[in-house]
Amino acid sequence: MIGIFDSGIGGMTVARAVEQLLPDHPLIYFGDIARTPYGPKSPETIVNYSIRNTEFLLEKGATLIIIACNSASSVATTALRERFQVPIIEVISPAVEKAVRISKSGRIGIIGTKATVKSKVYQQKIQKKAPDFEVFSTACPLLVPLVEEGWLNKRETKMIIRRYLHPLKDKQIDTLVLACTHYPLLTELIQARIGKRVQLIDSSIETAHYTKTYLEKHPDLVSPEPGASHTYYTSDSTETARKVANYIFNRPMELIVA
Numbered sequence: 091m092i093g094i095f096d097s098g099i100g101g102m103t104v105a106r107a108v109e110q111l112l113p114d115h116p117l118i119y120f121g122d123i124a125r126t127p128y129g130p131k132s133p134e135t136i137v138n139y140s141i142r143n144t145e146f147l148l149e150k151g152a153t154l155i156i157i158a159c160n161s162a163s164s165v166a167t168t169a170l171r172e173r174f175q176v177p178i179i180e181v182i183s184p185a186v187e188k189a190v191r192i193s194k195s196g197r198i199g200i201i202g203t204k205a206t207v208k209s210k211v212y213q214q215k216i217q218k219k220a221p222d223f224e225v226f227s228t229a230c231p232l233l234v235p236l237v238e239e240g241w242l243n244k245r246e247t248k249m250i251i252r253r254y255l256h257p258l259k260d261k262q263i264d265t266l267v268l269a270c271t272h273y274p275l276l277t278e279l280i281q282a283r284i285g286k287r288v289q290l291i292d293s294s295i296e297t298a299h300y301t302k303t304y305l306e307k308h309p310d311l312v313s314p315e316p317g318a319s320h321t322y323y324t325s326d327s328t329e330t331a332r333k334v335a336n337y338i339f340n341r342p343m344e345l346i347v348a
């Protein structure tokens with residue numbers, strides 16, 4: 091079974107992309123909405139939460155874990171790989187792969203949480219593959235709470251996006267990585283603000299493609315079956331979380347509190 095976790099509902103953009111590419115693979119999701127957001131927290135705390143989330147998914151039968159959170163992928167991947175035997179997929183490498191492949195100018199923007207930007211992991215991974223590339227990163231800490239609150243198209247959200255993208259506007263980037271799995275829910279607003287000539291990279295889609303390829307190479311890990319269960323757990327139950335989840339999947343979602 092594929093196990094996916096995030097600090098909240100943002101990782102559902104990854105789960106949605108995985109469902110679309112691998113509809114017959116059983117999947118279990120855990121969104122830690124009781125503790126969201128992770129981005130402003132210390133690496134130690136994010137590692138502890140990530141260990142707990144992974145243990146939960148393994149107890150439920152996961153045989154492969156996707157860290158559907160850039161903040162946790164940035165600071166907790168090594169700790170999880172050291173501690174657990176199952177394959178751990180993170181969301182950063184697939185996005186980096188795509189960014190380096192498509193950028194023509196070699197000028198890439200990164201927007202993410204404080205934890206992700208502070209870790210400099212995108213910059214390191216991009217420059218390892220393409221040493222001449224320039225990377226411009228901006229932390230956008232207010233965007234995760236806005237998405238968790240369902241403020242996906244409010245005037246205030248547009249104003250905040252405008253403010254956050256301002257420093258990137260004159261950097262002549264041709265590629266912008268949405269380095270947080272909540273941000274695909276703001277794609278239109280971000281694209282409108284940064285301009286049409288900048289290509290956006292959605293780490294959720296890239297990660298789903300990476301997972302599909304990985305499972306093709308390791309078919310024994312998760313067995314597909316028609317009508318496979320896709321179960322969604324959260325650490326708290328709120329009306330807003332349900333609404334945003336319904337919006338993401340475009341169907342009524344059952345969120346089980348764990």
Ligand code: DGL
Binds near residue numbers: 096130158160162206
């Ligand atoms: N979706 C998470 C990410 O990709 C949000 C992290 C947070 O809770 O701050 O970074």
